[in-house]
Amino acid sequence: MEALQTKELQLICKKISWRILPLIVLMFCLSMLDRTNISFVKTHIEIDAGISATAYALGAGIFFIGYALFEIPSNLLLHKLGAKLWLSRIMISWGLVTMAMIFIQGEQSFYILRFLLGVAEAGFSPGVILYLSYFFPAIYRSKAYGIYQMGVPIALVFGSIVSGAILDYMPEIYFKNWQWMFIIQGGFTIIVGIFCFVYLDSHPKNAKWLNVNEKQILLSHLEFDNHKVQDYSIKETFVKLVVWKFVFVYFCIQLSVYGVLFYLPSKIAEILQLNVGFKVGLLNALPWIFVFFALPLLTSLADKMRSWNLYAIFLLLLASVSMIASAFVSNLALFLFFMSLAAIGFIVIQPIFWNLPTQVLKGKSAATAIGLIGSLGNLGGFVAPNLKAYIEKLYGTQLGLIVLALIALLGVLMLIHVKMTLKLDKGQYNGFKD
Secondary structure, three states, rough: OOHHHHHHHHHHHHHHHHHHHHHHHHHHHHHHHHHHHHOOOOHHHHHOOOOOOOOHHHHHHHHHHHHHHHHHHHEEEEEEHOOHHHHHHHHHHHHHHHHHHOOOOOHHHHHHHHHHHHHHHHOHHHHHHHHHHOOOOOOHHHHHHHHHHOOOHHHHHHHHHHHHHHHHHHHOOOHHHHHHHHHHHHHHHHHHHHHHHOOOOOOHHHHHOOOOHHHHHHHHHHHHHHHHOOOOOHHHHHHOOOHHHHHHHHHHHHHHHHHOOOOOHHHHHHHOOOOOOOHHHHHHHHHHHHHEEEEEEHHHHHHHHOOOOHHHHHHHHHHHHOOOOHHOOOOOHHHHHHHHHHHHHHOOOOOHHHOHHHHHHHHHHHHHHHHHHHHOOOOHHHHHHHHHHHHHHHHHHHHHHHHHHHHHHHOOOOOOOOHHHHHHHHHOOOOOOO
């Protein structure tokens, strides 16, 4: 009977995947595109809007201040109001702010709009993590998170090409080409947000496309996953040491991610001695093509082996070492090779990482802790460009990326500590404890 249920559960999860994950991937793709597309217009806004390189670093990072401040309230509202309404609201809001980026007139307006973009998008990624935990049992969760994370390489492959093409070939009718980039990408986000409200279901109980038997089997497995986990109050969740360990690891991950994302196109252009455009966009897409193939493979292996913590250690270590290596090469092919390895490390780790806290959290405590991990961890995206710019100003361009990579190594050490203390691999976890 148990084997039959497992087979049935596999078919149910496959049905759920085909129903909701394509839209979730598209949503995340637009999220990544709308928060990182300024990397393509760095030179344009420095010239047209009079923004310095230091101001660009601050504006790139200030997004994460707005994101952090409103992350936990946003996640609690998603848990209360449902993903159908709340994820749609988030998308429409950030689409409108993205379009408003055309009004950048100087450093102050740049800071304000980047901050508002973070406020608008707050709660999206942790909200999706929480939402998928409602539909997928733990043994299928990393794969689901991995498919969701496919939005990153898709955004950075096709987004790189589309953004580069707009900057090179879009006629400057009424607006400059960099302004058209924000209008087109923000407008499409709004359309998808409206569709999200019509299409998504907030919980398996509301899903009319699952029959009564499918719902019963799915909900029984989800309940089994949760039977060792208590639903702590918001206050109790805040003082759990294990939650803060996950915050630190996620901060180190995001530090490595955005240390690369905001500067990769301009670094390629610098090596080639070109302006950022279509050719640079094509080359910028290469690392993310490798990520596209690595994501489903490695997340499936992590689920199959139930070795999420071990895979997370390896991937963050790969990202850190590769970032250090890339700082010492000036050859374009070698630089792209190391950046591809780094991208595989710091992108593939994310869906595998999220399987760790969602094994020990549920209900309101899950919404609170995932929001806390996401908000404070994402401050790595604020620290990365500003710390990198500060170090490079004092000690030269090579050392900035190395410092970020060394901080990521601290995340590796924390993951090793988590593995030794919590035993989340192989289903050995025995309750929420510090």
